[in-house]
Amino acid sequence: MKVDIIIHGGHMLTMEGKGVGYIEDGAVAIRHNRIEAVGTSKEIMENHTAERYIDAAGKLIMPGLIDAHIHTGLSIFRGVAQDMSDWMQKGLWPFQKHLRPEEAVKGSMVNIIEGIRAGTTTFCDYDGRMDLIVDNYKQIGARARVAEMVNEIPANLGDLPVGELYPFNPSIGEEKLNRNLTLYDNHHNVEDGRISVILGPHGPDMMSLELLGEIKDHAERLDTQMHMHVAQGDREIDQMVKRYGKRSIEFLDEHGFLDERLIAVHLTEATQAETERVARSGAGMVYCAGSIGIIDGLVPPVQQFLDAGGSACLGSDQAPGNNSNNMFNEMKFAAILNKVKYEDSRVFNATQSLRMATIEAAKVMGLGDETGSLKPGKKADIILIDLTAPTFFPVLTKPIRNIVPNLVYSARGDEVETVIIDGKVVMEDRKILTIDEQLKISEAQSAAEDIAARAEPDILKADSDILKMVREDLL
Amino acid sequence: MKVDIIIHGGHMLTMEGKGVGYIEDGAVAIRHNRIEAVGTSKEIMENHTAERYIDAAGKLIMPGLIDAHIHTGLSIFRGVAQDMSDWMQKGLWPFQKHLRPEEAVKGSMVNIIEGIRAGTTTFCDYDGRMDLIVDNYKQIGARARVAEMVNEIPANLGDLPVGELYPFNPSIGEEKLNRNLTLYDNHHNVEDGRISVILGPHGPDMMSLELLGEIKDHAERLDTQMHMHVAQGDREIDQMVKRYGKRSIEFLDEHGFLDERLIAVHLTEATQAETERVARSGAGMVYCAGSIGIIDGLVPPVQQFLDAGGSACLGSDQAPGNNSNNMFNEMKFAAILNKVKYEDSRVFNATQSLRMATIEAAKVMGLGDETGSLKPGKKADIILIDLTAPTFFPVLTKPIRNIVPNLVYSARGDEVETVIIDGKVVMEDRKILTIDEQLKISEAQSAAEDIAARAEPDILKADSDILKMVREDLL
Numbered sequence: 001m002k003v004d005i006i007i008h009g010g011h012m013l014t015m016e017g018k019g020v021g022y023i024e025d026g027a028v029a030i031r032h033n034r035i036e037a038v039g040t041s042k043e044i045m046e047n048h049t050a051e052r053y054i055d056a057a058g059k060l061i062m063p064g065l066i067d068a069h070i071h072t073g074l075s076i077f078r079g080v081a082q083d084m085s086d087w088m089q090k091g092l093w094p095f096q097k098h099l100r101p102e103e104a105v106k107g108s109m110v111n112i113i114e115g116i117r118a119g120t121t122t123f124c125d126y127d128g129r130m131d132l133i134v135d136n137y138k139q140i141g142a143r144a145r146v147a148e149m150v151n152e153i154p155a156n157l158g159d160l161p162v163g164e165l166y167p168f169n170p171s172i173g174e175e176k177l178n179r180n181l182t183l184y185d186n187h188h189n190v191e192d193g194r195i196s197v198i199l200g201p202h203g204p205d206m207m208s209l210e211l212l213g214e215i216k217d218h219a220e221r222l223d224t225q226m227h228m229h230v231a232q233g234d235r236e237i238d239q240m241v242k243r244y245g246k247r248s249i250e251f252l253d254e255h256g257f258l259d260e261r262l263i264a265v266h267l268t269e270a271t272q273a274e275t276e277r278v279a280r281s282g283a284g285m286v287y288c289a290g291s292i293g294i295i296d297g298l299v300p301p302v303q304q305f306l307d308a309g310g311s312a313c314l315g316s317d318q319a320p321g322n323n324s325n326n327m328f329n330e331m332k333f334a335a336i337l338n339k340v341k342y343e344d345s346r347v348f349n350a351t352q353s354l355r356m357a358t359i360e361a362a363k364v365m366g367l368g369d370e371t372g373s374l375k376p377g378k379k380a381d382i383i384l385i386d387l388t389a390p391t392f393f394p395v396l397t398k399p400i401r402n403i404v405p406n407l408v409y410s411a412r413g414d415e416v417e418t419v420i421i422d423g424k425v426v427m428e429d430r431k432i433l434t435i436d437e438q439l440k441i442s443e444a445q446s447a448a449e450d451i452a453a454r455a456e457p458d459i460l461k462a463d464s465d466i467l468k469m470v471r472e473d474l475l
Numbered sequence: 476m477k478v479d480i481i482i483h484g485g486h487m488l489t490m491e492g493k494g495v496g497y498i499e500d501g502a503v504a505i506r507h508n509r510i511e512a513v514g515t516s517k518e519i520m521e522n523h524t525a526e527r528y529i530d531a532a533g534k535l536i537m538p539g540l541i542d543a544h545i546h547t548g549l550s551i552f553r554g555v556a557q558d559m560s561d562w563m564q565k566g567l568w569p570f571q572k573h574l575r576p577e578e579a580v581k582g583s584m585v586n587i588i589e590g591i592r593a594g595t596t597t598f599c600d601y602d603g604r605m606d607l608i609v610d611n612y613k614q615i616g617a618r619a620r621v622a623e624m625v626n627e628i629p630a631n632l633g634d635l636p637v638g639e640l641y642p643f644n645p646s647i648g649e650e651k652l653n654r655n656l657t658l659y660d661n662h663h664n665v666e667d668g669r670i671s672v673i674l675g676p677h678g679p680d681m682m683s684l685e686l687l688g689e690i691k692d693h694a695e696r697l698d699t700q701m702h703m704h705v706a707q708g709d710r711e712i713d714q715m716v717k718r719y720g721k722r723s724i725e726f727l728d729e730h731g732f733l734d735e736r737l738i739a740v741h742l743t744e745a746t747q748a749e750t751e752r753v754a755r756s757g758a759g760m761v762y763c764a765g766s767i768g769i770i771d772g773l774v775p776p777v778q779q780f781l782d783a784g785g786s787a788c789l790g791s792d793q794a795p796g797n798n799s800n801n802m803f804n805e806m807k808f809a810a811i812l813n814k815v816k817y818e819d820s821r822v823f824n825a826t827q828s829l830r831m832a833t834i835e836a837a838k839v840m841g842l843g844d845e846t847g848s849l850k851p852g853k854k855a856d857i858i859l860i861d862l863t864a865p866t867f868f869p870v871l872t873k874p875i876r877n878i879v880p881n882l883v884y885s886a887r888g889d890e891v892e893t894v895i896i897d898g899k900v901v902m903e904d905r906k907i908l909t910i911d912e913q914l915k916i917s918e919a920q921s922a923a924e925d926i927a928a929r930a931e932p933d934i935l936k937a938d939s940d941i942l943k944m945v946r947e948d949l950l
Contacts, residue, residue, distance in 0.1 A: 019949035076869060078885060079877030083810075083824035107869075114865035118887075290811070294884060297814035297822065323884035324866065329807075335558075336765070336808065337815060339772035346940065347772065349558035351949050390589035391799065393916055394551060394582075394923030399934045400941055401950045402554030409769060409798035410553060412593075414889035441868055448869030459874045465821065466875055474494035474826050475876045 003050045004423065005030040005380075008041040010056025011387065011395070011403055015063050015359045015373040020351055020404055024397055026061055030380040033192055033423035038374045054418070058388045060403060063373050064121025064143075064381035064421065065327040066361035069227075069265050069286040069315025071149075072136070073099075073127040075114075076107025076448050078319035082294055083465065086162075088235075090464035092320050093158025098455040101129040106444040109136045111325050113437055115316075116142060117430070118326040118413030121381040121421045122372075124286075124315065124365050126200050126227050126265075131179060134187050137195055141426045141434045143381060145365055146187070147200025147227040148180035150215060152207045162235070165242055166205065173211045177218075184222065193379075194422045198263075198366070203229040204248045205239035209255060219261050225366050226257075230264040230278070233296065237269050249274040258283055263364060265315065268292055268300045275301040279310030284364035287356070289333035290324055291317030299341045302334070303348065313361035314353070327357045328413040335408060350408035384418035391415060478525045479898065480505040480855075483516040485531025486862065486870070486878055490538050490834045490848040495826055495879055499872055501536055505855040508667055508898035513849045529893070533863045535878060538848050539596025539618075539856040539896065540802040541836035544702075544740050544761040544790025546624075547611070548574075548602040550589075551582025551923050553794035557769055559940040561637075563710075566941065567795050568633025569933035573926050576604045581919040584611045586800050588912055590791075591617060592905070593801040593888030596856040596896045597847075599761075599790065599840050601675050601702050601740075606654060609662050612670055616901045616909045618856060620840055621662070622675025622702040623655035625690060627682045637710070640717055641680065648686040652693075659697065668854075669897045673738075673841070678704040679723045680714035684730060694736050700841050701732075705739040705753070708771065712744050724749040733758055738839060740790065743767055743775045750776040754785030759839035762831070764808035765799055766792030774816045777809070778823065788836035789828070802832045803888040810883060825883035859893035866890060 012026025027044035029036040037044055074092075076099070081091025104127070115123060122143040127133060130148045137144035152173030153166050160166065180199055188197040199222075201207060201215050206229075219226050231237065231248045240248050249270060252258050258281035265286040267275060278285065287302035305312050314334055316325040331353035338348035362372025371381045387395050387403070391410040396402045419427035426434055452459075459467065469475040487501025502519035504511040512519055549567075551574070556566025579602070590598060597618040602608060605623045612619035627648030628641050635641065655674055663672040674697075676682060676690050681704075694701050706712065706723045715723045724745060727733050733756035740761040742750060753760065762777035780787050789809055791800040806828035813823035837847025846856045862870050862878070866885045871877045894902035901909055927934075934942065944950040 017948060019944070019947060022948060022950070078868060079880040080871065080875050082880050082884060083821055085821060087820065110865050110868045114868075117865065290884075293811045293815055295820055297818045297820050299815055319885075323880060326866075326887065329887075332804075333811065336768045337811070340768050340774055340812060340815065343772045345562065345770055345772050346558055346560060349944075351944065388913065388916055390585050390592065390912075390916060391801075393553060393585045393589075394920050396555065396923060396927050398927060399931050399945065400555050400927070401945050404950050405554040405557050405798060409557060409765075410794075412801065412804075412887035412889055414887055437865075438863065441863055441865060445869050448871060452871050452873065452875070456874050469494070469824075469826065470874065470876050472494060473492060473497060475497070475879050 001036065001048050003029040003031040003036050003048050005052045005054060006044060006048060006050040007054040007056050007061055007382065008044060010059045010061040010384065013060065013062040014038055014375065015355065016375055020354065022401060028061060028374055028382060030423050033379055035374060035376055035378050035380050037376055056384055059417065060385040060387050062383060063358050063371065064383050064419065065119045065357045066122040066365065066372060067115055067120045067316050067325065067327055068124045068313045068361045068365055069288055069317055070123055070125055070325055071127045071318040072108035072111040072125050073104035073129065073133055074318040074320055075111035076103060076444060076451065078323055081320045082323060085465060087295055089158055089162060090462040091466065094458035094462045095451060095455050097158060097458065098451050101132055103447040103451060104129060105132045105136065106447045108133045109440045110444045111319060112136055112140055112142055113432060113440065114325050116140065116419055116427055116432060117416065118328055119383045119416040119419065120327050121383065121419060122367065124227065130183055134195060138191060139435060140432065141421055141424055143194050143371060143421055145196045145198060145367060147198045148176060148183050149200045149202050150176040150180050150207065151202035152211055163238065166239060168208050173207055177211065177215060181218065192422060198225045198227055201226055201228045203232060203236055204252055205236040212257065216257060225261050225263055227263045227265065229266055231269040231274065232266040233268055249277055253277055266292060266300055267305065268296060268298055270301055272301065272304055275304045276308040279305045279308035285310055285312040286315045286364065287312055287334060288315045288317040288322065289330055289337050291322035293333060293337055294323065295321040299337045303338050311360060311364050313356045313364045326413045328411050331357050331408045350405045353408050354404055380420055380423040382420040383416050386415045386417050389415045476511065476523050478504040478506040478511050478523050480527045480529060481519060481523060481525040482529040482531050482536055482857065483519060485534045485536040485859065488535065488537040489513055489850065490830065491850055495829065497876060503536060503849055503857060505898050508854055510849060510851055510853050510855050512851055531859055534892065535860040535862050537858060538833050538846065539858050539894065540594045540832045541597040541840065541847060542590055542595045542791050542800065542802055543599045543788045543836045543840055544763055544792055545598055545600055545800055546602045546793040547583035547586040547598065547600050548579035548604065548608055549793040549795055550586035551578060551919060551926065553798055556795045557798060562770055564633055564637065565937040565939035569937045570926060570930050572633060572933065573930040576607055578922040578926060579604060580607045580611065581922045583608045584915045585919045586794060587611055587615055587617055588907060588915065589800050591615065591894055591902055591907060592891065593803055594858045594891040594894065595802050596858065596894060597842065599702065606658055609670060613666060614910060615907065616896055616899055618669050618846060618896055620671045620673060620842060622673045623651060623658050624675045624677050625651040625655050625682065626677035627686055638713065641714060643683050648682055652686065652690060656693065667897060673700045673702055676701055676703045678707060678711055679727055680711040687732065691732060700736050700738055702738045702740065704741055706744040706749065707741040708743055724752055728752055741767060741775055742780065743771060743773055745776055747776065747779055750779045751783040754780045754783035760785055760787040761790045761839065762787055762809060763790045763792040763797065764805055764812050766797035768808060768812055769798065770796040774812045778813050786835060786839050788831045788839045801888045803886050806832050806883045825880045828883050829879055855895055855898040857895040858891050861890045861892050864890045
């Protein structure tokens with residue numbers, strides 16, 4: 001059969017089966033935007049011819065990585081809020097209150113560039129003004145499963161005293177929900193299905209039970225999922241207990257929100273019993289190792305969730321928390337932080353991390369038939385990684401195979417050379433072909449400087465730990 | 476004054492003072508192998524002319540990183556021993572027993588390439604057959620402070636039953652000590668002082684008290700330091716208690732080994748009281764965050780050591796444990812693992828990590844007058860980092876400076892563009908000029924494959940967790 005692209009002669013991880021689906025001399029045939037065939041080079045070359053051949057000698061062929069939870073609109077604040085107390089109120093908020101939608105969009109593009117350069121092909125972006133941000137994905141050619149973040153909180157939330165109940169404003173809620181629904185109407189399954197839309201309630205503490213119920217009804221009607229922060233921090237639990245006399249997970253369960261439509265993000269504050277309750281409900285979990293480690297100094301109960309039979313995956317979260325949006329970073333952090341949590345080197349092995357950034361992530365995000373592994377019929381989201389980089393040295397296949405451990409524990413992300421998304425070569429020789437990277441970065445840099453200038457009085461007023469460090473030349 | 480190189484127009488971190496010594500429009504003048512002057516571009520350009528000017532616009536100028544504890548001779552085993560129990564006996568040893576010195580040297584070179592590419596300019600290498608490995612540093616042009624690892628253990632240590640007292644063989648001890656002393660005689664302060672030699676007792680459990688005393692006498696005579704594993708694991712403590720009825724630190728203290736000549740590596744098993752005892756003695760500490768996290772699932776008491784007034788720094792340790800020898804990785808892991816240990820986001824901030832990979836590392840390793848900061852009179856070990864990389868976006872200087880957090884939490888290491896060591900440009904545009912990188916990597920790759928083939932029967936016999944994973948297609 002004639003196909004568009006054949007990639008051949010590389011070490012290959014299909015991520016099919018229970019493990020990593022290793023093929024020593026692997027090849028994949030791509031036709032239009034789908035994977036036509038997967039096998040050894042011999043098998044593929046015997047049965048197909050192609051418009052273009054990509055020789056993957058010395059390279060690793062594998063599915064693109066999936067970032068299951070990212071707020072790209074906050075990328076413009078990377079590095080301004082860490083190592084501190086009150087990161088939201090004193091770190092992020094003094095900047096964020098000055099953010100204009102067009103600036104968030106510019107920052108988002110750099111975040112997407114960062115991700116693609118580190119092999120991310122699918123971004124599960126969850127942010128405000130996704131109607132604007134979605135254009136970045138169209139332009140750069142990445143796969144995106146986006147949700148508008150819906151709450152009914154006034155814009156000045158960050159100015160509220162800590163501990164006070166959030167005031168709900170139903171008209172804000174309706175406006176944001178409408179934005180999510182319009183996003184769905186206008187963008188769901190556009191670009192040959194490369195862009196898809198799900199619903200994005202911000203968190204159980206961020207809206208009335210009525211609004212949350214309304215979103216759930218829409219999810220049923222549209223037969224789609226809800227991407228939502230759940231038990232994400234002590235602030236959330238405090239709000240829930242004050243408002244309803246119950247913690248988040250009990251509340252969600254009692255009102256019928258725990259089911260396979262729910263993608264529960266973080267679960268940082270979930271107890272063992274609560275974690276098991278969510279896992280058994282069929283809801284998925286997203287674990288953001290770097291972000292929760294750096295902002296909260298905590299390791300959420302992801303291993304308990306898995307042990308209870310749940311499906312979980314990895315996300316990089318927002319830049320001003322994690323500071324990094326690179327799934328290599330997340331795979332590594334996830335493994336080491338859980339080893340340390342359990343004081344056991346065998347916990348959270350490299351394969352588990354890799355699966356949670358590929359096939360398991362696809363399943364959790366409702367994309368299991370589309371991406372996350374190399375399988376005929378799936379969309380062609382494929383990355384090529386340079387195995388001659390020092391970080392992959394040595395490459396051994398017999399009797400021990402060490403590519404996966406070196407991918408998770410050693411690689412930095414820059415070893416990714418080629419990125420194919422939906423059958424199109426988006427990055428080649430480490431250069432993104434679809435946009436002008438340096439131009440996008442410099443436009444976003446100017447926007448960041450503008451925000452910092454406008455925000456200066458609020459930043460000075462917040463008098464954060466970081467500002468003190470700057471004053472004392474400690475930063 | 477006429478100098479050789481002026482680097483100008485970049486953001487600069489001198490790492491002088493208590494913090495990071497930030498200069499917005501910084502410049503540094505290099506004459507022969509030393510830093511002649513440091514200041515603003517205006518100051519430097521007014522008072523100096525140079526043979527060569529390096530424009531650092533959009534770049535960060537900072538001291539090269541120091542890897543205070545690395546066994547480069549084990550690099551050839553990267554990725555073969557993690558996520559497992561008995562990593563030494565079942566993971567590393569079946570390979571290591573087949574390692575030939577010339578193969579260790581080839582692997583070491585790739586490790587050094589990996590480090591330089593990620594901004595490491597000083598390697599405190601501690602391994603067997605350093606007489607051969609040291610040539611790699613001469614050839615590539617890196618700064619090295621090396622020690623021959625001295626013990627009196629027969630070569631088949633990995634074959635001994637766990638829990639049995641190590642047999643000491645004084646003739647092995649004398650041979651290895653002589654190798655360390657010969658190394659000192661032949662290589663200490665060669666290459667204009669770029670290569671220096673210290674002493675390297677393997678650990679208090681690895682030799683008799685007599686031999687350890689002999690090494691200490693040589694350290695006094697030569698007025699030098701001892702690089703030594705201390706309380707590195709439960710196996711060491713078990714040996715010490717069985718042999719002497721005491722734990723390592725009590726033993727070392729009673730026999731006069733705790734003082735400013737000691738560089739104590741790991742302290743993984745040190746109690747709070749023992750940690751304080753070492754810190755107060757004036758000994759330094761090396762903390763290997765990634766290695767101990769991955770091999771042992773533990774976070775050594777480095778913060779307690781610092782709180783007790785000790786000086787500590789970071790090291791990447793050996794590739795088959797950590798899998799990565801990149802100080803960006805270490806800075807990031809050190810910060811996040813300690814935040815999680817203390818459940819406090821303020822613990823181990825980015826500046827602390829960065830200082831422990833530069834100026835504090837230089838002090839601990841006895842190189843405080845030579846390297847670790849940009850200061851007139853110090854050796855010119857300088858790196859330039861591309862701040863237009865997405866990982867550094869945005870670069871803000873006012874009112875918050877975010878370069879240091881993004882360096883520690885976001886950068887991957889590949890943003891390092893130029894590496895100057897001892898006044899010589901060793902890497903430019905990410906290309907190492909002094910050796911043929913791809914040739915060195917492919918030579919070492921062949922050696923690794925040879926070892927794996929020779930070691931196959933032992934690897935099969937060890938029947939490790941990893942081998943099972945390979946068999947089940949989980950790797």
